[in-house]
Amino acid sequence: MTNPSLTLEEIKQIIFQLSIQEQITLIEDLEEKLSTTQMMQLAETGFSEWNDEEEDIYDI
Template sequence: MTITLNPTVEEIRKIIFQLPIQDQIFLKEQLEEKLETLQMMQLAETGFTEWNDPEEDIYNE
């Protein structure tokens, strides 16, 4: 199988499924951790919306 510079999800899936099960488990854990962190960061952003007040931009001038 040839790996392209911009592989599709299907190509990546096929490569992953060829890995030993322990490597697949490791990748799954790493992906879950990354996604959980991303979701937490996105959720945290909603708590800071009051800081996006255009009137406060006067201090940037």
Template sequence: MAVTPSIEEIKAVIFQLPIEELIKLIAEIEERLETVTMMQVAETGFKEWNDPEEDIYND
């Protein structure tokens, strides 16, 4: 079973990284956030497709 570290534990490790690694980490985090945000925005465009009446085709 994996143990999830606390935010404080994560920060303690992150702040020990060299500046170059911090820059890379920030870039990766920003990319992940952009992807998640775009996916959330895209989901709103498909809400009209969630029509319960069309579920008859799933049977």
């Protein structure tokens, strides 16, 4: 969820006002989210062959 009233530069300024520990926590949280997102995108490519509509035998 994004707030269209904030620019990226404004978000950076807010982040830089956080304590060092809060910034570290934020970085860790972002890394985890990005890692999960990347893994999900990678996993999707492995299942693309299963998206054959002619073989949807379980659709009733």
